[in-house]
Amino acid sequence: xxxxxxxxxxxxxxxxxxxxxxxxxxxxxxxxxxxxxxxxxxxxxxxxxxxxxxxxxxxxxxxxxxxxxxxxxxxxxxxxxxxxxxxxxxxxxxxxxxxxxxxxxxxxxxxxxxxxxxxxxxxxxxxxxxxxxxxxxxxxxxxxxxxxxxxxxxxxxxxxxxxxxxxxxxxxxxxxxxxxxxxxxxxxxxxxxxxxxxxxxxxxxxxxxxxxxxxxxxxxxxxxxxxxxxxxxxxxxxxxxxxxxxxxxxxxxxxxxxxxxxxxxxxxxxxxxxxxxxxxxxxxxxxxxxxxxxxxxxxxxxxxxxxxxxxxxxxxxxxxxxxxxxxxxxxxxxxxxxxxxxxxxxxxxxxxxxxxxxxx
Amino acid sequence: xxxxxxxxxxxxxxxxxxxxxxxxxxxxxxxxxxxxxxxxxxxxxxxxxxxxxxxxxxxxxxxxxxxxxxx
Numbered sequence: 204x205x206x207x208x209x210x211x212x213x214x215x216x217x218x219x220x221x222x223x224x225x226x227x228x229x230x231x232x233x234x235x236x237x238x239x240x241x242x243x244x245x246x247x248x249x250x251x252x253x254x255x256x257x258x259x260x261x262x263x264x265x266x267x268x269x270x271x272x273x274x275x276x277x278x279x280x281x282x283x284x285x286x287x288x289x290x291x292x293x294x295x296x297x298x299x300x301x302x303x304x305x306x307x308x309x310x311x312x313x314x315x316x317x318x319x320x321x322x323x324x325x326x327x328x329x330x331x332x333x334x335x336x337x338x339x340x341x342x343x344x345x346x347x348x349x350x351x352x353x354x355x356x357x358x359x360x361x362x363x364x365x366x367x368x369x370x371x372x373x374x375x376x377x378x379x380x381x382x383x384x385x386x387x388x389x390x391x392x393x394x395x396x397x398x399x400x401x402x403x404x405x406x407x408x409x410x411x412x413x414x415x416x417x418x419x420x421x422x423x424x425x426x427x428x429x430x431x432x433x434x435x436x437x438x439x440x441x442x443x444x445x446x447x448x449x450x451x452x453x454x455x456x457x458x459x460x461x462x463x464x465x466x467x468x469x470x471x472x473x474x475x476x477x478x479x480x481x482x483x484x485x486x487x488x489x490x491x492x493x494x495x496x497x498x499x500x501x502x503x504x505x506x507x508x509x510x511x512x513x514x515x516x517x518x519x520x521x522x523x524x525x526x527x528x529x530x531x532x533x534x535x536x537x538x539x540x541x542x543x544x545x546x547x548x549x550x551x552x553x554x555x556x557x558x559x560x561x562x563x
Numbered sequence: 564x565x566x567x568x569x570x571x572x573x574x575x576x577x578x579x580x581x582x583x584x585x586x587x588x589x590x591x592x593x594x595x596x597x598x599x600x601x602x603x604x605x606x607x608x609x610x611x612x613x614x615x616x617x618x619x620x621x622x623x624x625x626x627x628x629x630x631x632x633x634x
Contacts, residue, residue: 204585206569206604206616209625218632240565293609321610323592346565350611353594397565400606400614423565430628452621453606453614462595462613 206452210424219429220253227436233259233388234435235524237375238395239266239552240423246557248425250432258436261387261524264378265395266552267343267371268295269522269545270477273510275342275371276301281505282338282369283314288503289332290316291325292340295551300543302511322354329358329366338499341370346397348372348488349462352469355490355497367499370490373475376406377486381477383414387524391417391435396427396450403458404448415444422450469494478546479522518545521554528558535559567608569616572601582607 236242242262245251251260264270280301283290290306297307297318310316315335319325322339329337341351351368358366375398383389394407399420411418417438421431431449438445448454466488475487490498516538517531528534533544534555543549548556570582570589578594582605592611593599605612 204569205571206621215628215632222632238565323610344565346567346608346613349595349613350592350609353592353611357594395565397567397606397608397613400567426628451624452616452618455617459595459614461597465595 207424210422210426212426216253216425216429219426219433223258223429223433223436224255226433226440227255227258229255229257230440231257231259232390232436232439233261234391234393234432235261235263235382235387235389236393237263237265237379237382238398239269239550240397241265241393241395241421241428242554242557243552244423244425244428246561246563248428249561250425250428251563253429254432258432260393260432262521262554262557263382263524264477264479264522266522266547266550266554267347267373268299268550269518269547269553270373270479271342271371271546272476272478273302273512274507275369276305277507277510278500278505279306279340279369280304280309281507282499282503283309283316285336285503285505287334288315288336288338289328290314290338290340291319291328292316293342294318295549296340296342298543298549299546300513300549302508322350326354326357326363326366329363333365335365337366338503339366339368341368341372343372344375344395344398345401345466346395348374348470349401349459349466352466355469355494356465358497359494367497367502368490369499370470370488372470372488373477373486374472374488376402376410377483378477378480379407379410381480381483382523383410383416385523389416390439391419393428393431393435394418394420396420396422396453399448399450399458400453401459401462403456404446404454405456406458407446411444411446417444419447419449420454422453479519513544516545518547518555521547528555531555565608567606567613569604570607572599572603572605572612575599575601580612582612
Protein backbone atom coordinates (compact mmCIF):
# COMPACT_ATOMS: atom_id res chain seq x y z
CA UNK A 204 0.00 0.00 0.00
CA UNK A 205 1.50 3.26 -1.11
CA UNK A 206 2.46 5.68 1.69
CA UNK A 207 2.06 2.88 4.21
CA UNK A 208 4.28 -0.10 3.31
CA UNK A 209 7.42 1.98 2.84
CA UNK A 210 7.07 3.12 6.43
CA UNK A 211 6.87 -0.43 7.80
CA UNK A 212 10.30 -1.49 6.48
CA UNK A 213 11.81 -3.59 9.30
CA UNK A 214 15.41 -2.90 8.24
CA UNK A 215 14.86 0.83 8.37
CA UNK A 216 13.11 0.50 11.75
CA UNK A 217 16.05 -1.46 13.14
CA UNK A 218 18.54 1.12 11.90
CA UNK A 219 16.46 3.95 13.40
CA UNK A 220 16.23 2.18 16.77
CA UNK A 221 20.01 1.63 16.77
CA UNK A 222 20.62 5.27 15.94
CA UNK A 223 18.28 6.34 18.76
CA UNK A 224 20.16 4.15 21.26
CA UNK A 225 23.50 5.40 20.01
CA UNK A 226 22.55 9.07 20.44
CA UNK A 227 20.57 8.70 23.68
CA UNK A 228 23.09 6.49 25.48
CA UNK A 229 22.13 6.09 29.13
CA UNK A 230 20.57 9.52 29.50
CA UNK A 231 17.13 9.10 31.03
CA UNK A 232 14.41 10.87 29.07
CA UNK A 233 10.63 10.90 29.22
CA UNK A 234 8.44 11.60 26.22
CA UNK A 235 4.69 11.63 25.97
CA UNK A 236 2.42 10.99 23.01
CA UNK A 237 -1.04 12.55 23.04
CA UNK A 238 -2.83 10.65 20.35
CA UNK A 239 -4.87 7.47 20.77
CA UNK A 240 -3.77 6.24 17.37
CA UNK A 241 -0.13 6.67 18.46
CA UNK A 242 -0.95 4.81 21.70
CA UNK A 243 -2.14 1.83 19.71
CA UNK A 244 0.56 1.98 17.04
CA UNK A 245 3.37 2.17 19.61
CA UNK A 246 2.07 -0.90 21.42
CA UNK A 247 1.12 -2.79 18.29
CA UNK A 248 4.49 -2.32 16.62
CA UNK A 249 6.44 -2.97 19.82
CA UNK A 250 8.17 0.41 19.70
CA UNK A 251 8.95 0.49 23.44
CA UNK A 252 10.77 -2.83 23.22
CA UNK A 253 13.02 -1.39 20.49
CA UNK A 254 14.18 1.50 22.68
CA UNK A 255 16.71 1.38 25.50
CA UNK A 256 15.21 1.28 28.98
CA UNK A 257 16.39 4.80 29.78
CA UNK A 258 13.82 6.21 27.34
CA UNK A 259 10.31 6.32 28.79
CA UNK A 260 7.46 6.68 26.32
CA UNK A 261 4.28 7.64 28.18
CA UNK A 262 0.77 7.68 26.79
CA UNK A 263 -1.24 10.78 27.52
CA UNK A 264 -4.82 11.98 27.06
CA UNK A 265 -4.92 11.19 23.38
CA UNK A 266 -8.02 9.05 23.24
CA UNK A 267 -11.06 11.34 22.77
CA UNK A 268 -13.47 8.66 23.96
CA UNK A 269 -11.37 8.07 27.10
CA UNK A 270 -11.13 11.76 28.06
CA UNK A 271 -14.86 12.35 27.66
CA UNK A 272 -16.43 12.18 31.15
CA UNK A 273 -19.24 9.76 32.07
CA UNK A 274 -21.82 12.53 32.01
CA UNK A 275 -21.67 12.70 28.20
CA UNK A 276 -22.29 8.96 27.86
CA UNK A 277 -25.14 9.25 30.38
CA UNK A 278 -26.58 12.10 28.29
CA UNK A 279 -26.35 9.96 25.12
CA UNK A 280 -28.03 7.07 26.89
CA UNK A 281 -30.83 9.37 28.11
CA UNK A 282 -31.36 10.56 24.51
CA UNK A 283 -31.56 6.97 23.31
CA UNK A 284 -34.61 6.53 25.60
CA UNK A 285 -36.59 9.14 23.65
CA UNK A 286 -39.14 7.76 21.21
CA UNK A 287 -38.20 8.15 17.52
CA UNK A 288 -34.54 8.90 18.27
CA UNK A 289 -31.86 7.03 16.36
CA UNK A 290 -28.43 7.47 17.95
CA UNK A 291 -25.59 7.34 15.40
CA UNK A 292 -22.11 6.88 16.79
CA UNK A 293 -18.56 5.84 15.98
CA UNK A 294 -18.03 2.25 17.03
CA UNK A 295 -15.72 2.73 19.97
CA UNK A 296 -18.39 4.51 22.02
CA UNK A 297 -20.65 1.46 22.11
CA UNK A 298 -19.07 -0.50 24.96
CA UNK A 299 -17.78 2.42 27.05
CA UNK A 300 -19.37 2.15 30.50
CA UNK A 301 -21.56 5.08 31.49
CA UNK A 302 -22.64 5.51 35.12
CA UNK A 303 -25.09 2.59 35.08
CA UNK A 304 -25.37 1.41 31.49
CA UNK A 305 -23.77 1.59 28.05
CA UNK A 306 -24.95 2.20 24.50
CA UNK A 307 -24.39 -1.46 23.74
CA UNK A 308 -26.69 -2.48 26.58
CA UNK A 309 -29.32 0.03 25.49
CA UNK A 310 -29.19 -1.41 21.99
CA UNK A 311 -29.68 -4.89 23.43
CA UNK A 312 -32.75 -3.49 25.24
CA UNK A 313 -34.14 -2.47 21.86
CA UNK A 314 -33.11 1.18 21.62
CA UNK A 315 -32.24 2.42 18.17
CA UNK A 316 -28.45 2.83 18.17
CA UNK A 317 -26.45 2.65 14.99
CA UNK A 318 -22.69 2.40 14.46
CA UNK A 319 -21.53 4.61 11.59
CA UNK A 320 -18.14 5.15 10.00
CA UNK A 321 -18.88 8.74 8.99
CA UNK A 322 -21.27 11.62 9.67
CA UNK A 323 -22.20 11.18 5.99
CA UNK A 324 -23.78 7.84 6.97
CA UNK A 325 -25.71 9.57 9.75
CA UNK A 326 -27.00 12.19 7.28
CA UNK A 327 -28.08 9.41 4.91
CA UNK A 328 -29.99 7.73 7.75
CA UNK A 329 -31.67 11.06 8.52
CA UNK A 330 -32.78 11.48 4.89
CA UNK A 331 -34.12 7.91 4.73
CA UNK A 332 -36.00 8.17 8.04
CA UNK A 333 -37.79 11.55 8.06
CA UNK A 334 -40.07 10.48 10.93
CA UNK A 335 -37.07 9.79 13.21
CA UNK A 336 -34.70 12.15 14.96
CA UNK A 337 -31.07 11.31 14.23
CA UNK A 338 -28.58 12.30 16.92
CA UNK A 339 -24.90 11.96 16.07
CA UNK A 340 -22.46 11.60 18.98
CA UNK A 341 -19.72 14.10 18.20
CA UNK A 342 -16.59 12.87 19.97
CA UNK A 343 -13.09 13.51 18.64
CA UNK A 344 -10.28 16.02 18.28
CA UNK A 345 -9.40 18.26 15.37
CA UNK A 346 -9.07 15.38 12.90
CA UNK A 347 -12.74 14.53 13.32
CA UNK A 348 -14.26 17.88 14.29
CA UNK A 349 -14.21 19.30 10.73
CA UNK A 350 -16.11 16.25 9.44
CA UNK A 351 -18.77 16.82 12.09
CA UNK A 352 -18.91 20.55 11.35
CA UNK A 353 -19.25 19.76 7.63
CA UNK A 354 -22.21 17.49 8.35
CA UNK A 355 -23.98 20.33 10.19
CA UNK A 356 -23.32 22.65 7.25
CA UNK A 357 -24.75 20.03 4.87
CA UNK A 358 -27.83 19.56 7.08
CA UNK A 359 -28.36 23.33 7.13
CA UNK A 360 -27.98 23.64 3.34
CA UNK A 361 -30.50 20.82 2.76
CA UNK A 362 -32.80 22.17 5.50
CA UNK A 363 -32.74 18.71 7.07
CA UNK A 364 -35.06 18.91 10.08
CA UNK A 365 -34.19 15.66 11.83
CA UNK A 366 -30.40 15.73 12.27
CA UNK A 367 -28.49 17.02 15.29
CA UNK A 368 -25.16 16.51 17.02
CA UNK A 369 -24.42 16.01 20.72
CA UNK A 370 -21.09 17.75 20.68
CA UNK A 371 -18.21 16.74 22.92
CA UNK A 372 -15.39 17.60 20.54
CA UNK A 373 -12.18 18.84 22.13
CA UNK A 374 -8.98 20.44 20.86
CA UNK A 375 -5.46 19.31 21.67
CA UNK A 376 -3.20 22.35 22.30
CA UNK A 377 -4.84 23.41 25.63
CA UNK A 378 -4.45 19.84 26.90
CA UNK A 379 -0.76 20.00 25.99
CA UNK A 380 -0.45 23.17 28.06
CA UNK A 381 -2.14 21.44 31.00
CA UNK A 382 0.31 18.54 30.71
CA UNK A 383 3.37 20.75 30.38
CA UNK A 384 2.38 22.69 33.50
CA UNK A 385 1.41 19.50 35.35
CA UNK A 386 2.99 16.90 37.62
CA UNK A 387 4.82 14.74 35.13
CA UNK A 388 8.20 16.06 33.99
CA UNK A 389 8.43 15.70 30.24
CA UNK A 390 11.50 16.08 28.03
CA UNK A 391 9.49 16.09 24.86
CA UNK A 392 6.19 15.51 23.13
CA UNK A 393 5.31 13.23 20.26
CA UNK A 394 2.61 15.29 18.55
CA UNK A 395 -0.44 13.85 16.73
CA UNK A 396 0.09 13.57 13.00
CA UNK A 397 -3.46 13.92 11.75
CA UNK A 398 -4.59 16.57 14.22
CA UNK A 399 -1.50 18.47 13.01
CA UNK A 400 -2.43 17.87 9.37
CA UNK A 401 -5.56 19.92 10.13
CA UNK A 402 -4.28 22.60 12.55
CA UNK A 403 -0.78 23.00 11.07
CA UNK A 404 2.62 22.91 12.78
CA UNK A 405 2.45 26.64 13.58
CA UNK A 406 -0.34 25.92 16.09
CA UNK A 407 2.26 24.63 18.54
CA UNK A 408 4.80 27.48 18.28
CA UNK A 409 3.68 29.51 21.28
CA UNK A 410 3.64 26.40 23.52
CA UNK A 411 7.13 25.37 22.47
CA UNK A 412 8.43 28.86 23.15
CA UNK A 413 6.68 29.18 26.50
CA UNK A 414 7.72 25.81 27.91
CA UNK A 415 11.03 25.37 26.08
CA UNK A 416 10.19 21.77 25.32
CA UNK A 417 11.12 19.64 22.33
CA UNK A 418 8.37 18.25 20.13
CA UNK A 419 8.10 16.21 16.97
CA UNK A 420 5.00 15.75 14.83
CA UNK A 421 4.85 12.08 13.97
CA UNK A 422 3.06 9.89 11.48
CA UNK A 423 1.64 6.51 12.47
CA UNK A 424 3.74 3.84 10.84
CA UNK A 425 6.73 2.32 12.70
CA UNK A 426 9.46 4.27 10.91
CA UNK A 427 7.39 7.46 11.22
CA UNK A 428 7.26 7.08 14.99
CA UNK A 429 10.91 6.08 15.33
CA UNK A 430 12.03 8.97 13.13
CA UNK A 431 10.17 11.40 15.38
CA UNK A 432 11.66 9.82 18.52
CA UNK A 433 15.11 10.14 16.96
CA UNK A 434 14.48 13.83 16.52
CA UNK A 435 13.28 14.19 20.13
CA UNK A 436 16.30 12.35 21.49
CA UNK A 437 18.61 14.57 19.42
CA UNK A 438 16.93 17.71 20.78
CA UNK A 439 17.39 16.51 24.35
CA UNK A 440 21.01 15.46 23.96
CA UNK A 441 21.83 18.76 22.23
CA UNK A 442 20.00 20.57 25.07
CA UNK A 443 17.79 22.35 22.55
CA UNK A 444 14.06 22.95 22.46
CA UNK A 445 12.06 23.20 19.28
CA UNK A 446 9.47 21.68 17.00
CA UNK A 447 10.19 19.27 14.16
CA UNK A 448 7.67 18.14 11.60
CA UNK A 449 8.67 14.55 11.00
CA UNK A 450 5.45 13.77 9.13
CA UNK A 451 6.15 16.07 6.17
CA UNK A 452 4.04 14.14 3.67
CA UNK A 453 0.89 15.17 5.56
CA UNK A 454 1.70 18.14 7.77
CA UNK A 455 2.37 21.70 6.65
CA UNK A 456 2.94 24.82 8.74
CA UNK A 457 -0.57 26.15 8.14
CA UNK A 458 -2.46 22.85 7.99
CA UNK A 459 -5.78 22.48 6.20
CA UNK A 460 -7.17 26.01 6.22
CA UNK A 461 -10.42 25.01 4.55
CA UNK A 462 -11.13 22.40 7.23
CA UNK A 463 -10.28 24.95 9.94
CA UNK A 464 -12.68 27.45 8.33
CA UNK A 465 -15.48 24.87 8.31
CA UNK A 466 -14.80 24.13 11.97
CA UNK A 467 -14.77 27.81 12.90
CA UNK A 468 -17.99 28.52 11.07
CA UNK A 469 -19.93 25.88 13.00
CA UNK A 470 -18.08 25.64 16.32
CA UNK A 471 -16.82 28.03 18.97
CA UNK A 472 -14.45 27.40 21.87
CA UNK A 473 -15.80 26.56 25.30
CA UNK A 474 -14.42 25.29 28.59
CA UNK A 475 -14.34 21.52 28.70
CA UNK A 476 -13.96 18.79 31.28
CA UNK A 477 -11.27 16.17 30.53
CA UNK A 478 -11.09 12.90 32.43
CA UNK A 479 -7.72 12.96 34.16
CA UNK A 480 -6.99 16.64 33.54
CA UNK A 481 -10.09 18.28 34.95
CA UNK A 482 -11.65 21.40 33.50
CA UNK A 483 -9.47 23.04 30.84
CA UNK A 484 -10.52 26.53 29.68
CA UNK A 485 -11.31 26.95 25.98
CA UNK A 486 -10.42 23.34 25.18
CA UNK A 487 -13.77 22.19 23.89
CA UNK A 488 -15.95 22.95 20.89
CA UNK A 489 -19.61 23.87 21.12
CA UNK A 490 -22.07 24.53 18.33
CA UNK A 491 -22.55 28.25 17.58
CA UNK A 492 -25.95 29.88 18.10
CA UNK A 493 -26.45 30.19 14.35
CA UNK A 494 -26.53 26.37 14.13
CA UNK A 495 -28.30 25.71 17.44
CA UNK A 496 -31.08 23.87 15.57
CA UNK A 497 -28.51 21.12 15.02
CA UNK A 498 -27.39 21.04 18.66
CA UNK A 499 -28.90 17.95 20.29
CA UNK A 500 -28.20 19.37 23.78
CA UNK A 501 -30.53 22.29 23.01
CA UNK A 502 -33.03 20.41 20.86
CA UNK A 503 -33.99 17.74 23.41
CA UNK A 504 -34.72 17.99 27.09
CA UNK A 505 -33.80 14.87 29.02
CA UNK A 506 -33.11 13.91 32.61
CA UNK A 507 -29.55 12.74 32.96
CA UNK A 508 -28.79 10.37 35.83
CA UNK A 509 -26.27 11.51 38.47
CA UNK A 510 -22.71 10.65 37.48
CA UNK A 511 -21.12 7.64 39.12
CA UNK A 512 -17.41 7.08 38.61
CA UNK A 513 -16.17 3.47 38.74
CA UNK A 514 -14.51 2.66 42.07
CA UNK A 515 -10.81 1.95 41.91
CA UNK A 516 -10.48 2.89 38.23
CA UNK A 517 -7.25 4.76 37.53
CA UNK A 518 -8.15 5.99 34.04
CA UNK A 519 -7.69 9.61 35.08
CA UNK A 520 -4.12 9.07 36.33
CA UNK A 521 -3.25 6.91 33.33
CA UNK A 522 -4.53 9.55 30.91
CA UNK A 523 -2.33 12.22 32.49
CA UNK A 524 0.75 9.99 32.49
CA UNK A 525 0.95 9.74 36.28
CA UNK A 526 0.25 6.01 36.34
CA UNK A 527 0.69 3.11 33.95
CA UNK A 528 -2.07 0.55 33.31
CA UNK A 529 -0.22 -2.00 35.45
CA UNK A 530 -0.47 0.43 38.38
CA UNK A 531 -4.26 0.11 38.35
CA UNK A 532 -5.51 -2.59 40.76
CA UNK A 533 -8.29 -3.45 38.32
CA UNK A 534 -6.06 -3.88 35.25
CA UNK A 535 -6.34 -7.34 33.69
CA UNK A 536 -8.26 -8.65 36.68
CA UNK A 537 -11.62 -6.96 37.20
CA UNK A 538 -11.08 -4.76 34.12
CA UNK A 539 -10.52 -6.52 30.81
CA UNK A 540 -11.57 -5.81 27.22
CA UNK A 541 -14.46 -8.27 27.65
CA UNK A 542 -15.58 -6.67 30.91
CA UNK A 543 -14.26 -3.12 30.93
CA UNK A 544 -14.62 -0.93 34.00
CA UNK A 545 -13.16 2.24 32.50
CA UNK A 546 -13.02 3.85 29.08
CA UNK A 547 -9.26 3.29 28.72
CA UNK A 548 -9.79 -0.46 28.50
CA UNK A 549 -12.64 -0.53 26.05
CA UNK A 550 -11.80 2.19 23.59
CA UNK A 551 -9.95 1.05 20.48
CA UNK A 552 -7.37 3.71 21.32
CA UNK A 553 -7.29 3.41 25.10
CA UNK A 554 -3.96 3.02 26.87
CA UNK A 555 -5.13 0.08 28.98
CA UNK A 556 -6.54 -1.64 25.91
CA UNK A 557 -3.22 -1.21 24.10
CA UNK A 558 -1.18 -2.51 27.03
CA UNK A 559 -3.53 -5.45 27.52
CA UNK A 560 -3.54 -6.46 23.86
CA UNK A 561 0.14 -5.96 23.12
CA UNK A 562 1.83 -6.25 26.51
CA UNK A 563 3.18 -2.68 26.66
CA UNK B 564 -9.53 8.43 16.58
CA UNK B 565 -7.02 9.55 14.04
CA UNK B 566 -6.96 6.58 11.76
CA UNK B 567 -6.67 7.87 8.22
CA UNK B 568 -5.80 5.87 5.12
CA UNK B 569 -3.88 7.13 2.10
CA UNK B 570 -6.12 6.65 -0.94
CA UNK B 571 -5.97 7.89 -4.52
CA UNK B 572 -8.70 10.00 -6.13
CA UNK B 573 -10.15 8.23 -9.14
CA UNK B 574 -13.00 10.58 -10.03
CA UNK B 575 -14.66 13.69 -8.66
CA UNK B 576 -18.30 14.78 -8.77
CA UNK B 577 -18.86 18.07 -6.93
CA UNK B 578 -18.10 17.49 -3.25
CA UNK B 579 -17.93 13.72 -3.66
CA UNK B 580 -15.10 11.59 -5.01
CA UNK B 581 -14.33 7.96 -5.64
CA UNK B 582 -11.05 6.94 -4.06
CA UNK B 583 -9.23 3.65 -4.14
CA UNK B 584 -6.48 1.75 -2.41
CA UNK B 585 -5.42 -1.86 -3.06
CA UNK B 586 -8.51 -2.69 -5.15
CA UNK B 587 -10.89 -1.18 -2.57
CA UNK B 588 -13.06 1.61 -3.89
CA UNK B 589 -15.00 4.06 -1.73
CA UNK B 590 -17.10 7.18 -2.15
CA UNK B 591 -15.99 10.00 0.13
CA UNK B 592 -16.46 13.72 0.56
CA UNK B 593 -13.81 16.18 -0.63
CA UNK B 594 -15.69 19.12 0.93
CA UNK B 595 -12.75 19.76 3.29
CA UNK B 596 -10.13 20.00 0.52
CA UNK B 597 -9.10 22.98 -1.55
CA UNK B 598 -8.91 21.99 -5.25
CA UNK B 599 -8.72 18.18 -5.19
CA UNK B 600 -7.53 16.59 -8.44
CA UNK B 601 -7.84 13.17 -9.99
CA UNK B 602 -4.68 11.25 -9.23
CA UNK B 603 -4.05 13.04 -5.90
CA UNK B 604 -3.27 10.86 -2.93
CA UNK B 605 -5.33 11.95 0.06
CA UNK B 606 -5.70 10.96 3.71
CA UNK B 607 -9.21 9.63 4.26
CA UNK B 608 -10.72 9.86 7.74
CA UNK B 609 -14.33 9.12 8.69
CA UNK B 610 -15.54 9.40 5.10
CA UNK B 611 -13.77 12.68 4.30
CA UNK B 612 -10.48 13.50 2.59
CA UNK B 613 -8.72 15.62 5.22
CA UNK B 614 -5.37 16.38 3.54
CA UNK B 615 -3.52 15.84 0.29
CA UNK B 616 -0.38 13.77 0.66
CA UNK B 617 2.70 15.55 -0.57
CA UNK B 618 4.39 12.89 -2.66
CA UNK B 619 7.44 15.05 -3.37
CA UNK B 620 8.10 15.70 0.32
CA UNK B 621 7.61 12.01 1.04
CA UNK B 622 10.24 11.02 -1.53
CA UNK B 623 12.71 13.69 -0.42
CA UNK B 624 12.56 12.86 3.27
CA UNK B 625 12.77 9.14 2.54
CA UNK B 626 15.97 9.78 0.56
CA UNK B 627 17.42 11.97 3.33
CA UNK B 628 16.60 9.38 5.95
CA UNK B 629 18.16 6.56 3.92
CA UNK B 630 21.29 8.61 3.51
CA UNK B 631 21.53 9.30 7.24
CA UNK B 632 20.95 5.70 8.24
CA UNK B 633 23.43 4.17 5.85
CA UNK B 634 26.26 6.59 6.70
